Amino acid sequence: xxxxxxxxxxxxxxxxxxxxxxxxxxxxxxxxxxxxxxxxxxxxxxxxxxxxxxxxxxxxxxxxxxxxxxxxxxxxxxxxxxxxxxxxxxxxxxxxxxxxxxxxxxxxxxxxxxxxxxxxxxxxxxxxxxxxxxxxxxxxxxxxxxxxxxxxxxxxxxxxxxxxxxxxxxxxxxxxxxxxxxxxxxxxxxxxxxxxxxxxxxxxxxxxxxxxxxxxxxxxxxxxxxxxxxxxxxxxxxxxxxxxxxxxxxxxxxxxxxxxxxxxxxxxxxxxxxxxxxxxxxxxxxxxxxxxxxxxxxxxxxxxxxxxxxxxxxxxxxxxxxxxxxxxxxxxxxxxxxxxxxxxxxxxxxxxxxxxxxxxxxxxxxxxxxxxxxxxxxxxxxxxxxxxxxxxxxxxxxxxxxxxxxxxxxxxxxxxxxxxxxxxxxx
Amino acid sequence: xxxxxxxxxxxxxxxxxxxxxxxxxxxxxxxxxxxxxxxxxxxxxxxxxxxxxxxxxxxxxxxxxxxxxxxxxxxxxxxxxxxxxxxxxxxxxxxxxxxxxxxxxxxxxxxxxxxxxxxxxxxxxxxxxxxxxxxxxxxxxxxxxxxxxx
Numbered sequence: 147x148x149x150x151x152x153x154x155x156x157x158x159x160x161x162x163x164x165x166x167x168x169x170x171x172x173x174x175x176x177x178x179x180x181x182x183x184x185x186x187x188x189x190x191x192x193x194x195x196x197x198x199x200x201x202x203x204x205x206x207x208x209x210x211x212x213x214x215x216x217x218x219x220x221x222x223x224x225x226x227x228x229x230x231x232x233x234x235x236x237x238x239x240x241x242x243x244x245x246x247x248x249x250x251x252x253x254x255x256x257x258x259x260x261x262x263x264x265x266x267x268x269x270x271x272x273x274x275x276x277x278x279x280x281x282x283x284x285x286x287x288x289x290x291x292x293x294x295x296x297x298x299x300x301x302x303x304x305x306x307x308x309x310x311x312x313x314x315x316x317x318x319x320x321x322x323x324x325x326x327x328x329x330x331x332x333x334x335x336x337x338x339x340x341x342x343x344x345x346x347x348x349x350x351x352x353x354x355x356x357x358x359x360x361x362x363x364x365x366x367x368x369x370x371x372x373x374x375x376x377x378x379x380x381x382x383x384x385x386x387x388x389x390x391x392x393x394x395x396x397x398x399x400x401x402x403x404x405x406x407x408x409x410x411x412x413x414x415x416x417x418x419x420x421x422x423x424x425x426x427x428x429x430x431x432x433x434x435x436x437x438x439x440x441x442x443x444x445x446x447x448x449x450x451x452x453x454x455x456x457x458x459x460x461x462x463x464x465x466x467x468x469x470x471x472x473x474x475x476x477x478x479x480x481x482x483x484x485x486x487x488x489x490x491x492x493x494x495x496x497x498x499x500x501x502x503x504x505x506x507x508x509x510x511x512x513x514x515x516x517x518x519x520x521x522x523x524x525x526x527x528x529x530x531x532x533x534x535x536x537x538x539x540x541x542x543x544x545x546x547x548x549x550x551x552x553x554x555x556x557x558x559x560x561x562x563x564x565x566x567x568x569x570x571x572x573x
Numbered sequence: 574x575x576x577x578x579x580x581x582x583x584x585x586x587x588x589x590x591x592x593x594x595x596x597x598x599x600x601x602x603x604x605x606x607x608x609x610x611x612x613x614x615x616x617x618x619x620x621x622x623x624x625x626x627x628x629x630x631x632x633x634x635x636x637x638x639x640x641x642x643x644x645x646x647x648x649x650x651x652x653x654x655x656x657x658x659x660x661x662x663x664x665x666x667x668x669x670x671x672x673x674x675x676x677x678x679x680x681x682x683x684x685x686x687x688x689x690x691x692x693x694x695x696x697x698x699x700x701x702x703x704x705x706x707x708x709x710x711x712x713x714x715x716x717x718x719x720x721x722x723x
Contacts, residue, residue: 187577510638510639511613511638513638513640516581517578520578533614542613543613
């Protein structure tokens with residue numbers, strides 16, 4: 147049943163309720179993001195580069211401002227009023243994130259600089275402790291460089307082998323090949339939940355189940371997925387989960403690593419310094435409990451507080467509601483763009499979210515980017531830090547429009563006009 | 574097209590990007606160098622045939638945007654028959670035109686290459702225009718290394 151039919155039937159039966167259900171007041175949410183309301187080169191900004199970074203709602207900006215104008219102090223050490231306030235705000239953010247991810251315990255939430263650092267932490271700490279020569283790590287052909295290079299570094303260091311799950315022409319993982327790759331030498335699987343270059347959503351729950359059959363732990367890279375779909379780490383049963391604050395409407399330089407207690411407690415620290423110790427002497431140092439064992443030095447306090455505000459903001463709207471609206475928007479964008487002759491979509495997986503990657507005949511993505519930019523449209527042009535994906539589809543680069551819940555159908559219409567303009571320039 | 578876009582994508586540039594000249598490898602003895610822009614993935618190889626310090630033949634291969642293709646193509650046209658010293662001088666002038674605020678470059682010497690002046694209004698695209706030239710310089714030095722814009 148098409149969407150059109152569905153709404154028609156529903157309209158006849160329960161017009162009022164259906165109307166309510168379908169309404170997503172995008173204009174109301176747009177007003178929460180001050181940056182969106184601006185002109186570039188005299189044109190209304192159309193921001194379609196959300197997979198690179200998202201804009202920040204006023205509540206996040208306010209939270210960071212409030213911290214610096216009223217609460218700034220170092221945490222976990224001062225015995226004064228401000229330090230307690232800052233510590234409370236910091237700890238509250240951790241609780242919000244624990245609930246957001248559905249983690250069992252706040253101690254399983256570790257603050258890092260971003261998804262990249264989260265993966266590096268696991269590769270270095272878990273990897274060097276539990277992997278040895280001849281072992282194998284499985285990733286996929288659609289990983290971001292940040293989920294390739296840390297494993298390459300580890301594998302090179304210890305003489306382990308990196309195995310790669312291939313993808314099909316639609317940009318979907320070949321699960322049969324994954325099954326074949328899982329063997330008795332496999333010690334770790336690190337996989338993205340959603341591809342930043344293709345938009346593909348991977349069946350991570352099933353993949354985790356498959357890995358767990360032989361006791362292999364799995365890290366899920368949620369940098370792209372966390373802003374678009376509701377995540378429950380206990381339901382997924384992933385061993386590790388990472389995401390970045392700035393891609394989920396929070397500040398840059400802050401991110402989260404979730405890890406199961408059983409692993410985190412057995413893993414050695416990633417960095418040494420203050421806050422991660424319980425006692426230091428020159429003979430021996432006792433490490434602090436988790437998560438502090440992994441949080442050396444004064445952390446990115448305002449980042450954590452800002453991220454907490456972003457998560458609270460998102461939770462209030464509801465990830466389910468956001469996902470439903472974004473799916474509608476993606477369907478609209480896919481339909482509009484596929485009807486442009488000469489445009490080839492890169493990434494046409496059945497399960498997808500929020501990303502439309504494309505090439506236009508012989509026109510290079512950078513030229514498309516410049517033409518669109520002149521019309522106030524911000525997209526990403528390039529390899530999206532996923533060069534192996536570009537190689538797989540035999541393109542040097544793609545243009546990528548990535549959506550957020552503050553985008554509107556008219557933004558897609560503007561994009562469509564912009565693309566036609568690019569054809570005009572390079573006809 | 575907005576006026577800035579017109580400045581950037583002038584007819585001459587579009588023409589060279591669509592039908593690049595000297596767009597092939599050189600056979601026989603030659604020097605070559607590879608250029609790479611990690612930001613966009615553009616790759617180019619410049620081939621040189623030198624005869625007593627004179628560029629007897631020059632060609633290029635690779636993939637890139639309209640600006641980088643046109644820039645490579647027009648570079649080869651400008652440099653054929655020039656001495657290595659003259660080529661270096663071209664490089665300096667071209668580079669100044671795109672990257673220096675006061676733009677103290679020799680307009681006469683650059684001739685048609687001044688068509689790229691509009692690129693300086695697009696800072697993120699400057700590297701697209703200069704990639705071929707950096708690669709040329711490497712080929713002249715001929716250390717066989719890949720040069721990078723970063």
